Amino acid sequence: MDSATFTRFLLFALLISSTRALVDSCASQADESDLSIIPIYSKCSPFNPHKQETSLLNTVINMATKDPQRLKYLSSLQAQMTTAVPIAPGQQVLNIGNYVVRVKLGTPGQVMNMVLDTSNDAAWVPCSGCTGCSSTTFITNISSTYGSLDCSMAQCTQVRGFSCPDTGTSYCLFNQSYGGDSSFTASLVQDSLSLAKDVVPNFLFGCINSVSGGSVPPQGLLGLGRGSLSLLSQSSSLYSGVFSYCLPSFRSYYFSGSLKLGPVGQPRAIRTTPLLRNPHRPSLYYVNLTGVSVGRVYVHIAPELLKFDPNTGAGTIIDSGTVITRFIEPIYTAIRDEFRKQVKGPFSSLGAFDTCFTATNEALAPAITLHFTGLNLVLPMENSLIHSSAGSLACLAMAAAPNNVNSVLNVIANLQQQNLRILFDVPNSRLGIARELCN
Numbered sequence: 001m002d003s004a005t006f007t008r009f010l011l012f013a014l015l016i017s018s019t020r021a022l023v024d025s026c027a028s029q030a031d032e033s034d035l036s037i038i039p040i041y042s043k044c045s046p047f048n049p050h051k052q053e054t055s056l057l058n059t060v061i062n063m064a065t066k067d068p069q070r071l072k073y074l075s076s077l078q079a080q081m082t083t084a085v086p087i088a089p090g091q092q093v094l095n096i097g098n099y100v101v102r103v104k105l106g107t108p109g110q111v112m113n114m115v116l117d118t119s120n121d122a123a124w125v126p127c128s129g130c131t132g133c134s135s136t137t138f139i140t141n142i143s144s145t146y147g148s149l150d151c152s153m154a155q156c157t158q159v160r161g162f163s164c165p166d167t168g169t170s171y172c173l174f175n176q177s178y179g180g181d182s183s184f185t186a187s188l189v190q191d192s193l194s195l196a197k198d199v200v201p202n203f204l205f206g207c208i209n210s211v212s213g214g215s216v217p218p219q220g221l222l223g224l225g226r227g228s229l230s231l232l233s234q235s236s237s238l239y240s241g242v243f244s245y246c247l248p249s250f251r252s253y254y255f256s257g258s259l260k261l262g263p264v265g266q267p268r269a270i271r272t273t274p275l276l277r278n279p280h281r282p283s284l285y286y287v288n289l290t291g292v293s294v295g296r297v298y299v300h301i302a303p304e305l306l307k308f309d310p311n312t313g314a315g316t317i318i319d320s321g322t323v324i325t326r327f328i329e330p331i332y333t334a335i336r337d338e339f340r341k342q343v344k345g346p347f348s349s350l351g352a353f354d355t356c357f358t359a360t361n362e363a364l365a366p367a368i369t370l371h372f373t374g375l376n377l378v379l380p381m382e383n384s385l386i387h388s389s390a391g392s393l394a395c396l397a398m399a400a401a402p403n404n405v406n407s408v409l410n411v412i413a414n415l416q417q418q419n420l421r422i423l424f425d426v427p428n429s430r431l432g433i434a435r436e437l438c439n
Helices: 003-027 056-064 067-076 154-158 329-343 359-364
Strands: 035-037 087-089 099-105 110-117 124-131 173-178 182-195 198-212 221-223 242-246 257-261 271-276 285-287 289-294 315-318 325-327 348-350 353-358 368-372 375-378 385-387 393-396 398-400 409-412 420-425 430-435
Touching: 056 385, 067 173, 067 409, 124 182, 271 375, 271 420, 289 329, 325 329, 329 353, 329 359, 329 398, 353 359, 359 393
Parallel strands: 110 221, 124 198, 315 409, 325 398
Antiparallel strands: 035 257, 087 099, 099 110, 099 182, 173 182, 182 198, 242 257, 242 420, 271 285, 271 430, 285 315, 289 368, 325 409, 348 353, 353 393, 368 375, 385 393, 420 430
């Protein structure tokens, strides 16, 4: 075999090996502490296994159309008055630009692809017999570890929207809205939850009985908020209230990011900022945003617009379910105007983006820095600009909170979190951010 033939043979063998590795990786998990995150249009995506047929810009525009409902939902959250897992961005039919988690419920385990939501607590899945649910449901009667809860159980009162009769016995039922335009009814139940090699026994979750609207994720939701029914609280003996993720870019077709559950394996050299707790909205991860720079210009923003206020819900949160970062209008306008001043236009609007320009001016585009207490995050250019598929147009990938949403929240969204390691350390009330190539 001559050298040229050998080279061709080697390249062919490497191609076959890489293809097999990609196929195998869709079914495999790294280990129990470092778990796969699959992009929305990845070949491994459980909802959209085919290559995306639209541009990244149009995809994000479509996903961001549900951001207003998301912000309305986040603003409505209130505390109860009476009291290797693969992760993939969900497809557009989810109607939320989120990431899904592949878990197993029951014994034997049934695979469910559930939306990962850092601003929600209770988990819920569609169960057999559900009205208005997707075709994939959790079949309760084949699980040997399944059990229902009745209204006498203390956990029932911990669920938002629970409903119990004043007298007699009844299953623990609850009603919830989600995404701003959907609602569902469910029963509180328990069963085994398998996360890679780990098992959380007697995991409490909602068994959905009926759905109305279009924003409820087809195979359910897994809440990573801070409430008593969240995955963090129910798995405290396993993960000690610590997790981190690295979200891959939406354009990553062949590669994956990772989710790390528990303190083991978390980055040690990572800059942190305090996590703030709002007793009126206990699920949300608040941080103290103190200012924003555009290039070398520290944007003038009135301090009261950034101030954390538990009573009104004002402040800044980190959220996995919003697509593009949203600032309340006066803050966004100040950031946008300074950005426009440095890029020099002309500018046009496209979807949620009101500051689009020809990509030839991208060399003038300044970096945007988010200033938090103890931490300055310089956004990589791919986290602050989004491009058309032809590369001829670039848009500032942020927006103002919609006028029809009575929101006082600033939301750092998942597009701005991509290719960063985001560490949530609840016991020590800190959030860490470090650069990491999630792909």
